[in-house]
Amino acid sequence: xxxxxxxxxxxxxxxxxxxxxxxxxxxxxxxxxxxxxxxxxxxxxxxxxxxxxxxxxxxxxxxxxxxxxxxxxxxxxxxxxxxxxxxxxx
Amino acid sequence: xxxxxxxxxxxxxxxxxxxxxxxxxxxxxxxxxxxxxxxxxxxxxxxxxxxxxxxxxxxxxxxxxxxxxxxxxxxxxxxxxxxxxxxxxx
Numbered sequence: 001x002x003x004x005x006x007x008x009x010x011x012x013x014x015x016x017x018x019x020x021x022x023x024x025x026x027x028x029x030x031x032x033x034x035x036x037x038x039x040x041x042x043x044x045x046x047x048x049x050x051x052x053x054x055x056x057x058x059x060x061x062x063x064x065x066x067x068x069x070x071x072x073x074x075x076x077x078x079x080x081x082x083x084x085x086x087x088x089x090x
Numbered sequence: 091x092x093x094x095x096x097x098x099x100x101x102x103x104x105x106x107x108x109x110x111x112x113x114x115x116x117x118x119x120x121x122x123x124x125x126x127x128x129x130x131x132x133x134x135x136x137x138x139x140x141x142x143x144x145x146x147x148x149x150x151x152x153x154x155x156x157x158x159x160x161x162x163x164x165x166x167x168x169x170x171x172x173x174x175x176x177x178x179x180x
Contacts, residue, residue, distance in 0.1 A: 042131040045172040049158045064154040065178070068139045082135040086156070 005029045009036040009044040017047045022055045025090060031062070034086040037069060041084045048086045062089035095119045099126040099134040100179035107137045108122040112145045115180060121152070127159060131174045138176045 007020045021032050036044035052059050065085045073079050097110045111122050126134035142149050155175045163169050 005131060022099060039129075039132050041135050042129050042172065045131050045156050045174060048156060049172050053158060061156060064156065066154065067137050070145060082132065082139050084135060 005031060006033045006035060007047070009034060009040045009047055011040065014046050014050065017043070018050045018055065021047060021051045021088065025051075025056055025059065025088075031087060031089045034088060035083065037071070037083045038081045041082065044084055044086060048088055051088060056090055059088050059090040061086060063087040073081055095121060095126045096125060097137070097172065099124060099127040099130050099137055101130065104133055104136050104140065107133070108140045108145065111137060111141045111178065115141075115146055115178075121177060121179045123174065124178060127161070127173045128171045131172060134176060136172055138178055141178060146180055149178050151176060157179040 005024060007017055007024070009017045017034070019021050024032050034047055048061055052061065063085075064087070065068060067083045067085075068080050069083045070078050070080055095114060097107055097114070099107045107124070109125060114122050124134050124137055139152055142151065153175075154177070156169050157173045157175075159173045160168050160170055
């Protein structure tokens with residue numbers, strides 16, 4: 001089961017994730033966490049900005065956290081990547 | 091003259107910017123602003139995490155702001171890009 005109120009931004013087009021956030025907010029979520037790792041971090045920032053500026057005018061960025069997470073490569077080796085979590089609230 | 095205490099992250103290798111932040115802090119800056127736009131945003135997060143975790147243990151991320159900025163393309167057309175500003179403090 002996907003975690004509630006979380007949109008994990010990956011390699012799809014930006015608008016897919018914008019739509020996911022907007023849908024969750026229109027279905028009653030007052031708070032959505034936009035998360036991303038590595039190169040997708042820039043896209044997560046785009047998602048938050050587009051939601052706020054174009055779709056949900058009363059939404060605002062409530063908090064932004066960054067961290068370093070350790071993931072496993074396909075060969076099973078540990079790899080450190082940066083991560084971001086943007087909290088959008090209305 | 092470059093703005094004081096600001097490191098603008100672009101297309102160079104991550105460690106160039108890490109070194110720039112570390113140098114500013116070692117020269118007495120208690121606060122450095124790491125700024126980036128567009129795809130360089132992910133690299134700015136890497137820079138902040140590496141400074142904090144590997145070089146300046148008492149440094150912490152004090153604030154993170156995101157915004158939308160309008161720049162001009164080479165053809166002179168307006169283009170909106172996301173931007174980030176990470177405040178590192180010790």
